[in-house]
Amino acid sequence: MLTEDGKHLYVSYDEYHSLIEKLALKVYRSGWEFDTILCLARGGLRPGDMLSRIFNKPLAIMSTSSYRAEAGTVQGYLDIARFITTPQGEIAGRVLLVDDLADTGKTLHAVINMLRSNYPPITDLRSAVIWTKGVSSFTADYSVDFLPSNPWIHQPFEVYDSMPPEKLLEKWRL
Numbered sequence: 001m002l003t004e005d006g007k008h009l010y011v012s013y014d015e016y017h018s019l020i021e022k023l024a025l026k027v028y029r030s031g032w033e034f035d036t037i038l039c040l041a042r043g044g045l046r047p048g049d050m051l052s053r054i055f056n057k058p059l060a061i062m063s064t065s066s067y068r069a070e071a072g073t074v075q076g077y078l079d080i081a082r083f084i085t086t087p088q089g090e091i092a093g094r095v096l097l098v099d100d101l102a103d104t105g106k107t108l109h110a111v112i113n114m115l116r117s118n119y120p121p122i123t124d125l126r127s128a129v130i131w132t133k134g135v136s137s138f139t140a141d142y143s144v145d146f147l148p149s150n151p152w153i154h155q156p157f158e159v160y161d162s163m164p165p166e167k168l169l170e171k172w173r174l
Contacts, residue, residue: 006149013156019130019144020050026142027051027096027128034126035093038084040064040111043100046157047130051098060086060095064107078110084119092121101131101153105138 001010011019038060039048045061052059063081084091097115102108108127115122128142133150147153163171 002149002151007151008154009147009151010154011156016046016130016156017050020047021054022144023047023128023130023142024051024054026144027055030142032126033094034096034124036060036086036088036091037096037098038062038086038091038115040097040099040107044098047100047128048098051096051128057096058087060084060088060091062111064111066107078107080111080114090121091119092123094124095122095126097125097127099127099129100155101133102129102136102138102140102143103133105136108138108140 002008003010034055034057036058037048037052037055039045039062041061041063042065048059048061051057062084064079066078095115097108097111099108108129112125112127115125126141127138129140130143131145131147131153132138132140132143134146134148135150
């Protein structure tokens with residue numbers, strides 16, 4: 001649900017899963033076939049997992065991080081993992097790069113440049129995101145929702161960002 005002022009988008013689990021299914025259909029309808037899904041952790045983990053299951057393709061994981069300041073609401077220095085975790089040794093062939101959103105576009109540009117420079121076994125690389133913000137400098141090959149008002153997206157699992165084990169214990173005390 002987009003707030004009236006357009007500054008916040010609240011997404012339920014059902015909406016989130018529906019958007020990932022729509023993303024899967026966009027990829028499927030394009031006719032492009034790929035060998036591996038490479039998701040960017042953390043935001044791309046859930047979409048990557050679902051797409052891996054839907055397409056029955058192996059899931060590789062690359063960790064990136066830039067939203068750490070102000071409780072994860074301010075983009076800072078971009079860290080990109082030096083290694084990719086994959087069940088098939090080395091990532092190669094046609095790769096679908098998955099993240100949750102193209103916010104500024106900096107992360108996706110940097111990762112794609114790094115992959116093209118450092119992973120010559122990747123023969124074809126395409127990108128898929130759920131959301132693309134109007135301020136993004138990156139345009140994914142596959143995207144479900146374009147958000148011209150650039151809202152802050154409140155994803156359903158973000159409740160755990162402020163729920164350490166002590167609060168969880170309080171919640172489940174019987």
